[in-house]
Each structure stands twice: as structure tokens, then as C-alpha cells.
Amino acid sequence: MPLTAVRHIRRMRGGAQAHLLEADDGHSYVVKFRNNPQHRRVLVNELISSTLLEYLQISAPETRLIEVTPAFLGANPEVALTLGTARIPVAPGWHFGSRFPGDPSRAAVYDFLPDALLERVANLEAFRAILVFDKWAANADGRQCIFYRAMVRRGGAEGCPGFVARMIDHGFVFNGPNWDFPESPIQGLYCRRQVYEPVRSLDEFQPWLDQVLHFPEEVMDQAWKGIPPAWIEGEEDALQEVLERLYERRKRVPDLIAAARQGRANPFPNWR
Ligand SMILES: Nc1ncnc2c1ncn2[C@@H]1O[C@H](COP(=O)(O)OP(=O)(O)OP(=O)(O)O)[C@@H](O)[C@H]1O
Numbered sequence: 001m002p003l004t005a006v007r008h009i010r011r012m013r014g015g016a017q018a019h020l021l022e023a024d025d026g027h028s029y030v031v032k033f034r035n036n037p038q039h040r041r042v043l044v045n046e047l048i049s050s051t052l053l054e055y056l057q058i059s060a061p062e063t064r065l066i067e068v069t070p071a072f073l074g075a076n077p078e079v080a081l082t083l084g085t086a087r088i089p090v091a092p093g094w095h096f097g098s099r100f101p102g103d104p105s106r107a108a109v110y111d112f113l114p115d116a117l118l119e120r121v122a123n124l125e126a127f128r129a130i131l132v133f134d135k136w137a138a139n140a141d142g143r144q145c146i147f148y149r150a151m152v153r154r155g156g157a158e159g160c161p162g163f164v165a166r167m168i169d170h171g172f173v174f175n176g177p178n179w180d181f182p183e184s185p186i187q188g189l190y191c192r193r194q195v196y197e198p199v200r201s202l203d204e205f206q207p208w209l210d211q212v213l214h215f216p217e218e219v220m221d222q223a224w225k226g227i228p229p230a231w232i233e234g235e236e237d238a239l240q241e242v243l244e245r246l247y248e249r250r251k252r253v254p255d256l257i258a259a260a261r262q263g264r265a266n267p268f269p270n271w272r
Pocket residue numbers: 012013014015016017018030061098099100101109110111144146168169170171
């Protein structure tokens with residue numbers, strides 16, 4: 001069920017000029033607008049990614065369609081985009097929302113952690129999982145994620161303070177607005193190579209490699225059907241083609257990961 005924006009919280013950093021909005025389910029969402037300065041297609045990329053990541057059980061925020069009404073825009077003139085010095089109004093209608101973990105007035109969410117704190121991330125395996133996805137979907141951006149504090153349980157021991165990582169910003173899968181699949185060894189890598197230290201072979205990318213290889217066509221269909229028509233009007237065939245190419249590429253993913261070792265900076269120091 002789509003949600004409706006009820007309160008403006010703040011503007012976020014980044015090229016898509018997202019805004020943090022509270023919706024009528026009581027949660028807050030980082031909302032990228034259909035007429036954002038990057039491209040309408042980044043919303044399609046985000047939403048398709050969200051469906052695929054959910055199936056692959058890769059750690060990412062929940063996502064929802066968020067309706068922004070003319071009345072809300074009238075009452076919140078700061079909800080707008082800028083291009084140079086020009087103010088561009090947000091188009092009313094449905095936009096893409098990525099759920100903020102917790103209450104934004106109290107929860108601290110970080111874009112980066114220092115290396116010494118990365119050790120305390122409970123789900124570091126998510127960085128290997130998402131590399132499988134990023135190689136598959138030809139993410140043209142470096143890997144981005146958010147971290148937030150949580151009590152972390154290790155090996156049945158009592159919880160201790162740590163962090164959880166959630167993967168965000170899938171606007172540049174399919175090479176962003178280009179909707180194609182260029183390949184490069186550094187594509188999709190996270191900037192802190194420490195997260196890849198456990199990698200000794202392709203085995204450390206399981207079960208995600210197998211899940212991609214046997215990816216159900218129904219989930220691809222479901223991803224396509226979840227896109228609001230206004231986001232792909234006139235581009236339905238192009239999207240169909242992207243998804244067909246994505247489906248075809250499933251078997252290339254192991255080679256694409258292995259090829260990262262041939263890059264100038266091999267990200268896997270322990271894979272010999
Ligand atoms: N679900 C979320 N919860 C909390 N913060 C988030 C969430 N999604 C995004 N953010 C924050 O909003 C910022 C912008 O999001 P994102 O990187 O997706 O947008 P962008 O405009 O595409 O950025 P870029 O310029 O990197 O392409 C992120 O750096 C992050 O701090």
C-alpha cells in the first residue's frame with residue numbers, strides 16, 4: 001500500500017536531492033522524487049533493486065511508494081529541488097521512499113564508520129552479498145550504506161553494543177539512466193577494503209551467487225509490476241529489455257567477481 005507524506009523533516013545530501021519526510025504510517029522515509037535532477041530512471045532502478053534485494057535477503061532499508069499531494073507541497077514550500085539558483089517544484093504524485101531506521105530526532109545514522117568500528121558491525125557479510133548484486137546489476141556507483149547502533153548478539157552471548165549496516169542508494173544500477181551493463185573490475189566495491197578480508201575464494205559469496213543463478217522469473221515480474229506507470233511511461237519496452245538482459249547475465253556474476261582481482265587494487269587480500 002502506498003503511503004502519504006505528512007511532515008517535512010529535512011533535506012538530505014546527495015545528487016538526487018532527496019528529502020526526509022514522515023509518512024502516515026508513523027515512519028520516516030528518505031524520499032527521491034520522480035523529477036529529481038539525476039533522472040526519473042533512478043527511481044525505477046531503486047524500486048527494482050529493492051524487490052530483488054528483498055528476495056536475496058540482503059540487508060537494506062524497507063522501501064515504499066510515498067504519495068506527495070498538492071496540499072502537502074503547498075504547506076511545505078521547502079520541499080523543492082534546485083537547479084543552479086532556480087527552484088524546481090516537486091511534482092505531486094508517487095515517489096520513492098527508503099525507510100529511516102528509527103526516529104530521526106533521536107537515532108544517529110552514519111554514512112561511514114572508522115575502520116576500528118567496522119569490526120563491531122554485526123552483519124559484515126552483507127558487503128559480500130551486495131557485491132554479488134552490484135556486479136549482477138552493473139552498479140555504476142561505489143557501494144554505499146548506512147550504519148546505526150544496535151545491540152549485537154554474537155555466538156549466543158548476551159547482546160553488546162555494535163552496529164548494523166543497511167545497503168542504500170541503488171539509483172545507479174543498470175548504469176544509472178543509461179540502462180545498460182558496462183563492466184569494470186572496480187565496479188560496486190566498497191571504499192573500505194577491510195569488509196572483504198574474509199574472502200578466500202568464490203565460496204564466501206555463497207549463498208548469494210547460487211540464489212542469483214537460480215533467480216525466479218516470477219520475482220523479476222513482480223519487480224516490474226510494482227513500478228508506478230508514471231515512472232516508465234513511454235519506456236516500458238526499454239525496461240523490459242533491461243530486465244531481460246539482467247536475467248541473461250545471471251551466470252556471468254562469478255566471473256565478474258573474480259575479475260575484480262585483476263583490477264589495479266585487488267580488493268581481496270586473502271584470496272590467493
Ligand atoms: N533509508 C535511509 N535511512 C537513513 N538515511 C538514508 C537512507 N537512505 C539514504 N539516506 C541518507 O541520504 C543520503 C542520500 O541518499 P542516496 O545516497 O540514496 O542519494 P543520492 O542523492 O543518490 O546520493 P549520491 O549523490 O551519492 O548519488 C545518504 O548519503 C544517506 O545519508
